[in-house]
Amino acid sequence: MCIVINVDKLTYASHPEALAAIADSERYHFVQADICDRARLDQVLQQFQPDLVMHLAAESHVDRSIDGPAEFIQTNIVGTYTLLEACRSYYQTLGQAQQRRFRLHHISTDEVYGSLGKAGLFSETSAYDPSSPYSASKASADHLVRAWHRTYGLPIVITNCSNNYGPFQYPEKLIPLMVNNALLGKPLPVYGNGQQVRDWLYVDDHVKALFLVATEGQLGETYNIGGSNEYTNLAVVQRICDLLEELVPTHPQSLTMSGMGFRDLIQHVADRPGHDVRYAIDASKIQRELGWQPLESFDSGLRKTVEWIVQAV
Numbered sequence: 001m002c003i004v005i006n007v008d009k010l011t012y013a014s015h016p017e018a019l020a021a022i023a024d025s026e027r028y029h030f031v032q033a034d035i036c037d038r039a040r041l042d043q044v045l046q047q048f049q050p051d052l053v054m055h056l057a058a059e060s061h062v063d064r065s066i067d068g069p070a071e072f073i074q075t076n077i078v079g080t081y082t083l084l085e086a087c088r089s090y091y092q093t094l095g096q097a098q099q100r101r102f103r104l105h106h107i108s109t110d111e112v113y114g115s116l117g118k119a120g121l122f123s124e125t126s127a128y129d130p131s132s133p134y135s136a137s138k139a140s141a142d143h144l145v146r147a148w149h150r151t152y153g154l155p156i157v158i159t160n161c162s163n164n165y166g167p168f169q170y171p172e173k174l175i176p177l178m179v180n181n182a183l184l185g186k187p188l189p190v191y192g193n194g195q196q197v198r199d200w201l202y203v204d205d206h207v208k209a210l211f212l213v214a215t216e217g218q219l220g221e222t223y224n225i226g227g228s229n230e231y232t233n234l235a236v237v238q239r240i241c242d243l244l245e246e247l248v249p250t251h252p253q254s255l256t257m258s259g260m261g262f263r264d265l266i267q268h269v270a271d272r273p274g275h276d277v278r279y280a281i282d283a284s285k286i287q288r289e290l291g292w293q294p295l296e297s298f299d300s301g302l303r304k305t306v307e308w309i310v311q312a313v
């Protein structure tokens with residue numbers, strides 16, 4: 001049995017559905033829990049007696065972490081600490097055979113490595129250099145997980161992924177936010193010059209990678225997961241607008257009245273404080289060791305995502 005821990009405001013929102021679709025759903029139990037509630041975590045672990053705990057519970061939006069860091073410290077750092085302690089106690093109750101099977105998989109982000117310049121890629125050995133309260137809280141969580149492995153022998157694996165996108169994503173994130181705004185004829189706020197680069201990873205590719213690491217990854221190891229899809233933010237927003245021109249021929253009323261197209265909604269606004277310029281992942285370790293490859297192209301993944309949002313609203 002595996003339990004997948006998440007929180008209510010989950011940003012990895014599509015992962016449970018996607019995981020359930022590719023894995024034996026009888027084996028996976030998805031827990032929506034307050035990650036800081038130790039009694040509840042103890043009860044869940046005792047009830048399901050899992051061999052695998054996947055920790056996807058995070059506050060994950062950089063802008064919200066800048067506006068109010070407290071929740072990020074609480075969920076991402078205190079929550080991870082609470083889960084680690086619950087797993088450590090649970091692990092100590094297991095027999096030797098089950099201890100050999102048990103592992104905690106901590107899901108993290110490439111933002112812990114900070115920002116790249118024009119060249120280079122983040123690898124598993126890149127130095128930690130987080131910029132935002134969010135990424136600093138995830139970096140702290142990664143360090144705690146490694147410390148519980150080295151100090152207490154808790155069996156763990158860690159993954160650090162690039163920017164996720166796909167159906168079900170929480171609408172605070174760039175792609176769903178832009179599609180939702182455009183459909184309402186609202187401005188599309190591009191931070192600064194829009195030349196920041198992100199490496200886009202389709203959610204199903206991410207889930208397959210998580211599944212491989214959770215089941216076959218080496219204990220104590222970190223694996224970076226990225227889609228090898230680097231685009232500037234402005235290019236992504238322009239592509240979204242062009243897709244909407246094709247998929248939504250009837251423009252929102254505000255656009256029709258002014259004879260404008262979706263691209264006319266793009267507005268450059270004040271830049272995000274501490275904005276990381278570029279993220280890009282070297283995923284050669286997971287490709288070499290576990291045979292993973294991203295299968296979705298950005299063109300096809302973005303089309304699926306935009307189509308999903310258009311039909312959902």
Ligand SMILES: Cc1cn([C@H]2C[C@H](O)[C@@H](COP(=O)(O)OP(=O)(O)O[C@H]3O[C@H](C)C(=O)[C@H](O)[C@H]3O)O2)c(=O)[nH]c1=O
Pocket residue numbers: 011060061062063108109110111161162163164172173174175177189190191192196197198233272
């Ligand atoms: C919401 C928004 C964003 N942006 C820019 C800011 C970023 O350069 C880029 C993507 O922003 P978003 O907030 O969607 O994602 P990141 O800040 O890159 O972080 C995301 O990817 C990493 C890996 C995680 O770990 C985070 O959990 C996840 O939120 O678009 C804009 O220009 N306008 C907007 O309205």
